[in-house]
Amino acid sequence: MQTVPETEDPVYSFCIGQHESNRQLPVSSQAIHYAHASNYDMLTTPITTSHFHSRVLSLLSSHLASLDPPDYDAVGTRGTSYNTKAVTIPPLTPDDTPLTPNESISQVVGITSSWIDLCSPDPLIAEVSRQVLMLEVAYAAFCGISYLIIPGPKLQHGGLHSEGLIYYARAIQEALNIAPYIQFHIWLEMVDNPDLEASEMGDLAPFVRNEFLEPSEDRPAKLDLFGTWDAWEIIRTTCKHHSRLLVALALPKHLPVLPVQTRWYSEPVHMLTIEGTTFIKNPKGYPVLSKGHQSLIARFMRLRTPPWILLCDVGPIPGLENDDESQSVASAAAADKVDFPTIAQTMSQGKKHQDPTPQLSYMRNLQQRQPPRTPIERFGTGYQDYLQAPLQPLTVNLESITYEVFEKDPIKYAWYERAVAKALNDWMEQKKPTSGPDGKVVVAVVGAGRGPLVTRALRASAETGVKIEMWVVEKNPNAFVLLQRHNETIWDGAVNLVKSDMRSWKGPHRGNTDSSQSLDAASVKHTPIDILISELLGSFGDNELSPECLDGVTHLLNPGHGISIPSSYSAHLTPIAAPKLYADICGQRTSNPAAPETPYVVMLHAIDYLSTTSSPASATVPTSHLGSSIGSNHSASGGGVRNSAVTPPPVFEPPVPIVHPAWSFSHHNPNIPTQPASSSTIPNEHNVRQTRLSFPCQHRGVCHGLAGYFETVLYDDVELSTNPVTMETKSSGMISWFPIFFPLKTPLYIPDGGEIVVTMYRQTDNRKVWYEWMVEVFRLEPRTSAAAAAENSSSPQRTDYRTITAAAVVVMDIAESVSG
Numbered sequence: 001m002q003t004v005p006e007t008e009d010p011v012y013s014f015c016i017g018q019h020e021s022n023r024q025l026p027v028s029s030q031a032i033h034y035a036h037a038s039n040y041d042m043l044t045t046p047i048t049t050s051h052f053h054s055r056v057l058s059l060l061s062s063h064l065a066s067l068d069p070p071d072y073d074a075v076g077t078r079g080t081s082y083n084t085k086a087v088t089i090p091p092l093t094p095d096d097t098p099l100t101p102n103e104s105i106s107q108v109v110g111i112t113s114s115w116i117d118l119c120s121p122d123p124l125i126a127e128v129s130r131q132v133l134m135l136e137v138a139y140a141a142f143c144g145i146s147y148l149i150i151p152g153p154k155l156q157h158g159g160l161h162s163e164g165l166i167y168y169a170r171a172i173q174e175a176l177n178i179a180p181y182i183q184f185h186i187w188l189e190m191v192d193n194p195d196l197e198a199s200e201m202g203d204l205a206p207f208v209r210n211e212f213l214e215p216s217e218d219r220p221a222k223l224d225l226f227g228t229w230d231a232w233e234i235i236r237t238t239c240k241h242h243s244r245l246l247v248a249l250a251l252p253k254h255l256p257v258l259p260v261q262t263r264w265y266s267e268p269v270h271m272l273t274i275e276g277t278t279f280i281k282n283p284k285g286y287p288v289l290s291k292g293h294q295s296l297i298a299r300f301m302r303l304r305t306p307p308w309i310l311l312c313d314v315g316p317i318p319g320l321e322n323d324d325e326s327q328s329v330a331s332a333a334a335a336d337k338v339d340f341p342t343i344a345q346t347m348s349q350g351k352k353h354q355d356p357t358p359q360l361s362y363m364r365n366l367q368q369r370q371p372p373r374t375p376i377e378r379f380g381t382g383y384q385d386y387l388q389a390p391l392q393p394l395t396v397n398l399e400s401i402t403y404e405v406f407e408k409d410p411i412k413y414a415w416y417e418r419a420v421a422k423a424l425n426d427w428m429e430q431k432k433p434t435s436g437p438d439g440k441v442v443v444a445v446v447g448a449g450r451g452p453l454v455t456r457a458l459r460a461s462a463e464t465g466v467k468i469e470m471w472v473v474e475k476n477p478n479a480f481v482l483l484q485r486h487n488e489t490i491w492d493g494a495v496n497l498v499k500s501d502m503r504s505w506k507g508p509h510r511g512n513t514d515s516s517q518s519l520d521a522a523s524v525k526h527t528p529i530d531i532l533i534s535e536l537l538g539s540f541g542d543n544e545l546s547p548e549c550l551d552g553v554t555h556l557l558n559p560g561h562g563i564s565i566p567s568s569y570s571a572h573l574t575p576i577a578a579p580k581l582y583a584d585i586c587g588q589r590t591s592n593p594a595a596p597e598t599p600y601v602v603m604l605h606a607i608d609y610l611s612t613t614s615s616p617a618s619a620t621v622p623t624s625h626l627g628s629s630i631g632s633n634h635s636a637s638g639g640g641v642r643n644s645a646v647t648p649p650p651v652f653e654p655p656v657p658i659v660h661p662a663w664s665f666s667h668h669n670p671n672i673p674t675q676p677a678s679s680s681t682i683p684n685e686h687n688v689r690q691t692r693l694s695f696p697c698q699h700r701g702v703c704h705g706l707a708g709y710f711e712t713v714l715y716d717d718v719e720l721s722t723n724p725v726t727m728e729t730k731s732s733g734m735i736s737w738f739p740i741f742f743p744l745k746t747p748l749y750i751p752d753g754g755e756i757v758v759t760m761y762r763q764t765d766n767r768k769v770w771y772e773w774m775v776e777v778f779r780l781e782p783r784t785s786a787a788a789a790a791e792n793s794s795s796p797q798r799t800d801y802r803t804i805t806a807a808a809v810v811v812m813d814i815a816e817s818v819s820g
């Protein structure tokens, strides 16, 4: 269970900026003013000018001209005194930069030069590039810029691929250190497409000396769907998951397959950049985005920190280069700065040909079409990917507000009521003998909290007409006060209240109606319980020690016919990539060294399931983003301007995760040992569990931990589930539990066609319960036909790729709680 306050439904708002690849004019306060007047929220600015670019080029050219070809020395290194001639770029001059510190600096996003090549395999080019970057970063920091975009690494250098990536990563690490208040956004394509890396005039990349390129350059450069993600993984790992290191993701015209999209969704993407050419024309000739783009953007916008959107090369800021227009835009904006007209309004005013920024108008319209938040989203607003310690209601007495949050669940209590009603009906239909002396079915709610299950059980009795005798046990003395009050005010004194740990309760008693338990033992007769109702479940099912608590009370059940609601529950697992959670946990390490060994309750959002079944057909996107044909998701219909004011973007349907059951617990349990006379507790070995689960992973990635869920059978076909695969059918809309996250101390890299094997234990020493989890990674290879025939199996086999394990432990106390 988790504790989350309910919040108001905030309006989605897009933060949209404008970027020009070749911005000619400096971004002045006036430019910012016009940008706002046009309904942009921000502008980008280069840090340096073409003057600076020319200066670096001529310095580099003359330096190269002064060098002899680099050669190896006698010990076989090129890092020789002879080859090392320093080159230093002199500091910036006023002609080198359009930037100056002023009041509008907070509205601009700086962009560092794209013509450098930090990744060059030639150390000289990489070094000159590094110096350019450092000069730019330092000056941007001096001016007070808070956000910088750094063009992503060039991965292709002749026959080499990713060779100088580590130089790039190191330079970024240095930049993070010299500008401690800047957020850095690495500008990345979604996929590694060599065709997009062609050098432009003036780039430093072509200056690479041949000696540093591979001699055999015949290998054709290949499109690699996860190549850019791989590069990002190396950069951020080198920078130790720095909290100021983020992604600016370029959305291509043709989106890649869903697994690539979901991978980026799990990363800290703080900007989405959209080229003017990414827009397509709808039948009316307006620029719109494909359905695939719309649904991807809609998904991103539901993150706790939604990314900003940067429209690139969609035309100049209206008015900036045209005085007349500037007057009208500025005055219109002054009159109605906030309520910029929607596309529909603009069109109804017959101004469609005058819209100077149709792509921006479209994005504002898309903003308005975002579907309202679902109840779960509303409930969890602000809590997406927020790590919480799991509750321990056995050892800790919960606060009223925590119970109040549980009680907001629209499904859980209704399902309990259904389950109790069914059980009561069956009891009567099957003519089972009741334990109540007057023919009433004896019902006990154990761990009643503030009593919502008591109310529901009484209601089920009234609905079915089956009379019940109600017993209620709670060990939290504070909640017990409220139960007593409810008994007077809501339940008409119909409830027998017992303040006790359920494990030391002796059961319903006769002979005295006083529930204080200070009874004369001889005059008291204890009778069984027919229906035992409890809700002691945690996010992983048994992690709030429901098995241990119920073991202590199950002996009170009617031996032949007794029913436990829930009758069983199971824990479920799937491996996930969760880089943001990993970074958060790393950040806590200093103050809490146990942080990486602790499970967390968390509303998982920015994650990627690593093991999935094939993508849902309804969301299929073209498999080759290089294909020229536009797939169904690129159709402009539904995104058209005229009808789009009311049509929400299509729902993003990510691939379905493979979620395996780890273990289960049932009540009745025939294996509960009897309590030894010498001890006050039951030995707990029967509640030990162990599992070993295998998860195939089609695509490479990094496993940061395991997502845990539970399913429970309350009674018959009445079930609750948080498992993403079954939740929709079993208990759609339930909000009481967020998933649990078991982190890995060391994230594990998974190769393409890999396999994650999880070994997990639920351990006990009779005083405590804890989990241990280990994760191994293998590469799977198809069997050769000969091997398949010899081994009579065609399934892939593990190779000796690598086996790495990570283990962690968490402890929960099962000691009897102290209460009145």
Ligand SMILES: C[S@@+](CC[C@H](N)C(=O)[O-])C[C@H]1O[C@@H](n2cnc3c(N)ncnc32)[C@H](O)[C@@H]1O
Pocket (backbone or CB within 6 Å): 001, 393, 394, 397, 398, 403, 406, 407, 446, 447, 448, 449, 450, 451, 452, 453, 473, 474, 475, 476, 479, 500, 501, 502, 503, 534, 535, 536, 537, 549
């Ligand atoms: C998760 S809360 C559920 C409360 C309530 N039944 C509901 O569904 O809203 C679990 C409750 O069980 C109580 N509890 C836990 N272990 C118990 C034990 N061994 N004996 C009695 N009460 C216990 C806690 O104090 C808490 O009130």
